[in-house]
Amino acid sequence: MTNELQGRVAIVTGGASGIGRGIVERFVAEGANVVIADVQDELGAALAERSGPNAVFRHTDVGDQDQMSALVDATVERFGALDVMVNNAGISSPLRRGLFSEDLTEFDRVMRVNLLSVMAGTRDAGRYMADHGGGSIINLSSIGGIQAGGGVPVYRASKAAILHFTKCAAIELAHYEIRVNCIAPGNIPTPILQSSATGQDRERLERFEARIRAQMRDDRPLKRDGTPEDVAEAALYLATERSRYVTGIVLPVEGGTTAGKVMVRKPSPEENGARQ
Incomplete structure (x- = not known):
């Protein structure tokens, strides 16, 4: 480790x-x-305890604007500053059998947690940073916000909105030396995928997740699975x-998925034009 964030x-x-835990660590x-x-x-309290005196846990419902504002205030009170804001919290919407089966009952909850929290977190952190020399704001989206696809349309819409909001905020806050950027992870094994499959028993859920993971692996150029640590390096x-x-x-931190589909088979070095 190089202590790149010493004192921040x-x-x-x-x-x-x-992914959030990976970034914290x-x-x-x-x-x-x-x-x-x-x-x-x-989980939060246990992670803070393992991390030592440089980490504290604060219960926060990110979909509540008042709690987000209080989070920033409490951070400054506890550590005397705020240099980096990572808006990572997110939830999935249920995976249903096609758009016609969508009742959109989760719309308000998903948009509040996934999008409103990012907007409020950027605003509240930005207010402090603007008066204290700037800072870095990092918003977590998803390849589901970049790449269209079937299923979980509310989730995809919320993640797509984060991309556009991030760019808008970056333009506005650059005047204050505040950088606003976005990471779009994909194919990272976390509990969020399981949360999209509702009403299934454990065995069916495991089969569902294995099938989705296999499809993701087939669709990306890099075949190894990504990890929260990969996203943490980008952050x-x-x-x-x-x-x-x-x-x-x-x-994007997703093994090349958004670059395009892979070839059906791996070409030989000769076919790829490699020198002998």
Whole structure:
């Protein structure tokens, strides 16, 4: 570790598990003071304890604007600053049998957690950063927001909106030396995929997830599965001075999936034009 975030203060929403936990662990390892914001109290508290004195847990419903504002205030009170805001928290919408089966009952909840939280987190962190020399805001979207596809339309719509909002915020907040960027993960094994499959017993759920994972693997150029640590490396780059001239970007971390479909078979070196 290089202590790239030594003395910096960060918030990671949805930080108790999955990608959020990976980001928390990486930031702490690089010397940051981190506030873990989540509704999973047991997981969040345990992660904070394992991470040592540089991490604290705060119960936060990110879909509540008042709680998001209080999160920023509490972070500044606890650590004296806020340098990096990672808006990571998110949920899936249920996977149903086609658009005609969608009743959209989850629309308000998914949009509140996935999109409103990002907008409020960017606004509230930005307000502080504007008066304190700038900072870095990192919003988590998904390849589901870049690439169209069937299923979970509310989830996809919420993630697509994050991409556009991030670019708009980057333009507006650049005046204050605040960089706003977006990471779009894909094919990262986390509990969010399971949450999209409702009304299924455990065995069917496991078969469903295995089938989806296999399809994702077939569709991407890099065949190894991504990990939360891969996303955390991207977040670290966007949080540090290495990206000081980078704002308004969308960085896919998904093994090349959005680049295009893979060939049916792996070509030989000769077919690929490799020198002998």
